Amino acid sequence: MNANQQIAILGSGNIGLSLAKGLVTANICQPSQVILTRRNIEALAEYEEQGYQTTSANLKAVKKADIVVLAVLPQQLNKLLDEIKPAIKSEKQLLVSVISGVSCDDIRRYLEMNIQVVRAMPNTAIAIGQSMTCIATDNGSPKNVNLVRSLFNTVGVTIQINEELMTSATALCACGIAFFLRSIRAASQGGTEIGFHAQDALRMAAQTAKGAADLLLQLSSHPEQEIDKVTSPKGCTIAGLNEMEHHGFSSAMIKGIKFSAEKAGELYHED
Numbered sequence: 203m204n205a206n207q208q209i210a211i212l213g214s215g216n217i218g219l220s221l222a223k224g225l226v227t228a229n230i231c232q233p234s235q236v237i238l239t240r241r242n243i244e245a246l247a248e249y250e251e252q253g254y255q256t257t258s259a260n261l262k263a264v265k266k267a268d269i270v271v272l273a274v275l276p277q278q279l280n281k282l283l284d285e286i287k288p289a290i291k292s293e294k295q296l297l298v299s300v301i302s303g304v305s306c307d308d309i310r311r312y313l314e315m316n317i318q319v320v321r322a323m324p325n326t327a328i329a330i331g332q333s334m335t336c337i338a339t340d341n342g343s344p345k346n347v348n349l350v351r352s353l354f355n356t357v358g359v360t361i362q363i364n365e366e367l368m369t370s371a372t373a374l375c376a377c378g379i380a381f382f383l384r385s386i387r388a389a390s391q392g393g394t395e396i397g398f399h400a401q402d403a404l405r406m407a408a409q410t411a412k413g414a415a416d417l418l419l420q421l422s423s424h425p426e427q428e429i430d431k432v433t434s435p436k437g438c439t440i441a442g443l444n445e446m447e448h449h450g451f452s453s454a455m456i457k458g459i460k461f462s463a464e465k466a467g468e469l470y471h472e473d
């Protein structure tokens with residue numbers, strides 16, 4: 203972003219604030235170029251002290267912004283769109299939506315406007331520059347898609363996918379943070395039961411998970427290839443692994459991800 207541009211994040215909750223922190227930490231913009239909105243702006247006091255613009259006035263924020271990020275819950279979106287519609291100029295702003303289960307077309311239809319919309323599905327690791335962000339659009343120009351990708355590339359890794367796969371991307375990557383965290387937590391609980399203090403067990407489990415992920419990412423290898431290197435014949439790894447599989451370890455993860463993807467597809471249109 204150049205120094206004159208401003209980005210408005212409408213709905214500065216968990217993911218909106220993670221995005222703001224990530225962009226500032228990566229030096230993409232100064233806090234003063236980021237307008238954070240939230241209904242209760244007292245919750246943003248610490249951000250205001252750090253130099254971010256904070257307001258509950260979405261309309262004013264949109265008027266000032268070049269890039270508008272929609273970051274409210276799916277069920278809060280229509281009310282927000284009603285509020286900001288008068289300030290949206292298709293030739294001025296780019297709309298970026300991180301909202302699960304809402305298509306680019308849903309947004310255009312609701313606004314009754316032919317504005318470019320690019321969807322981005324980050325995860326909360328964006329706050330530390332480690333997001334896996336999936337990008338999709340049905341009418342964004344290559345220039346705008348590249349702009350959004352370049353923003354999110356500074357706070358992790360991006361991949362462009364077909365929009366139909368965005369609910370799947372939500373389950374695998376955005377919800378995925380919680381799934382992997384729960385498995386690390388479970389490993390640490392096992393570690394405590396076999397003798398480590400809880401704090402040590404958690405650190406040991408987290409670093410082991412990080413090492414496992416990096417083996418795949420840095421060596422471009424397959425999990426089973428790396429697993430084969432750990433499982434000594436008649437050893438304790440294969441014994442533990444098979445015991446986990448007898449209890450449905452892989453199956454639980456697969457079923458959970460499928461269920462999560464189904465739910466992601468229903469979030470906007472339910473109730």
Ligand SMILES: NC(=O)C1=CN([C@@H]2O[C@H](COP(=O)(O)OP(=O)(O)OC[C@H]3O[C@@H](n4cnc5c(N)ncnc54)[C@H](O)[C@@H]3O)[C@@H](O)[C@H]2O)C=CC1
Pocket residue numbers: 212213214215216217218239240241242260273274275276278281282300301302323324325326376377
């Ligand atoms: N939390 C996550 O890891 C991810 C969330 N998402 C999507 O991002 C969106 C937000 O999720 P979270 O940050 O988890 O929810 P959240 O509830 O933490 O944040 C939403 C924020 O929007 C604010 N808000 C609601 N209506 C508003 C309005 N009219 N004007 C201004 N602010 C308003 C709420 O006060 C709240 O702070 C959802 O659509 C979710 O599907 C996408 C990827 C990852």
Ligand SMILES: O=C(O)[C@@H]1CCC=N1
Pocket residue numbers: 302372376377
């Ligand atoms: O749980 C949710 O609905 C949101 C979407 C992806 C991550 N959190």
